[in-house]
Amino acid sequence: xxxxxxxxxxRVEIKVVGKSGQISLGKRFAGKTLRLVQRADGTMxxxxxxxxxxxxxxxxxxxxxxxxxxxxxxxxTTPAKETDLDALVKRASVRKAGGRGRQR
Numbered sequence: 405x406x407x408x409x410x411x412x413x414x415r416v417e418i419k420v421v422g423k424s425g426q427i428s429l430g431k432r433f434a435g436k437t438l439r440l441v442q443r444a445d446g447t448m449x450x451x452x453x454x455x456x457x458x459x460x461x462x463x464x465x466x467x468x469x470x471x472x473x474x475x476x477x478x479x480x481t482t483p484a485k486e487t488d489l490d491a492l493v494k495r496a497s498v499r500k501a502g503g504r505g506r507q508r
Contacts, residue, residue: 419427433452441449462468 419429421427429450436452437455439451439453441451443449456464463472
């Protein structure tokens, strides 16, 4: 994704913390998850982050990550083609009857 130079310029705003301890960041950040870093000198940094559910952490660990990357690479370089459903059902039936799955 390309951005022009003006979109990358730092933006400085003055915000007032309300009586409840909140500030408004605007609709652009509505629903986003942010990481707040509070430094000893009083400065704070907010960074937008993406959270990964624990149930999906395995996708980021090897060997799964590598397998997923290879699969995505294959999908991006292999042209789509129509599946012969009759042949697919026949192959699945033969494998099920023979008790053999995919050989590795």
